[in-house]
Amino acid sequence: MTERIARESRIPTIQHLDGNCHTYIHSAADVEKAAKLVQNAKLRRTGICGATESLVIDEDVMDDMLPRIVDALDEKGCEVRGDERAQKADARIKPASPEDWGTEYLDAIISVKTVSGLEEAISHVNHYSSHHTDAIVTEDSVAASRYTQAIDSAIVMVNTSTQFADGGEFGMGAEIGISTGRLHARGPVGADQLTTYKYVVSSDGSTRA
Incomplete structure (x- = not known):
């Protein structure tokens, strides 16, 4: 219904739609930090719109980092689906279909997409994200800055x-x-974000030069 209203409305709308969130593991990530973050981002509460649904990881660190991340997910009972390269890195990973990249599971399931580096990660996330929340794990401040500027989402972590x-x-x-969306409030919407302002100016005869 929300999608239909947004599509057919003749006035601007504030939309709360899907939460297909990504966490990108950059080549300069700390592996233990990455494992802890991904486990929490996916499994703290699987049914909320801020849960990570897809893991994106640089190929050159996949063999070193992905098994440790899968360990953290597996110990909490999470099913991991990935592309062929991800499956080679860890035999516990099940095959992913093209539909997995755009799926909001709202369950203990996560997809894994292999990328060649930062720019491919940005392209993939911007294509499949619901523009809700997307994250990067890295110790490289330049890469973090590039990601936060290039990702077209309401919240970037x-x-x-x-x-x-x-x-x-x-x-x-x-x-x-x-x-x-981009119009008016973007990101978390509370009472302040739904409020407009009226400015009352009072003086004792002030004139402007």
């Missing part, structure tokens, strides 16, 4: 679990949703 995508965590109080 650096070395942070996507499960922090919440108005309360941002100090905004209770929220009604995360707006993934």
Whole structure:
């Protein structure tokens, strides 16, 4: 229904749609930090829109990092689906279909996509993301800056679990949703974001030069 309203409306709308969130493991990531973050981002609460649904990882660190990340997911009972390169890195990974890249599972399932580097990761995430929340794990500040600038999402995290995508965590109080559009409120939407302002100016005869 939300998609139909957004498509057919003749007035601007604030939309809270899918939460197909990504966590990208950059080649300069710390493996233990990555494993901890991915486990939390996927499994703290699988049914919320801020849960990571897809893991994107640089190929040149896949053999070293992916098995450790799968360990962290596997110990919590998470099913991991990946492309052929990911399956070669860890035999526990099941084959992924093209539909997996765009799926919001809302369950203990995660997909793994192999990329050649930062620019391919940005391209993949921007194509398949719902523009809700996407994260990068890296110790390289230049790569982090490039990712945060290039990713077209309402919230972009650096070395942070996507499960922090919440108005309360941002100090905004209770929220009604995360707006993934560009017009007016974007990101967490609370009372302030739905409020317009009227400015009252009072003086004792002030004139402007």
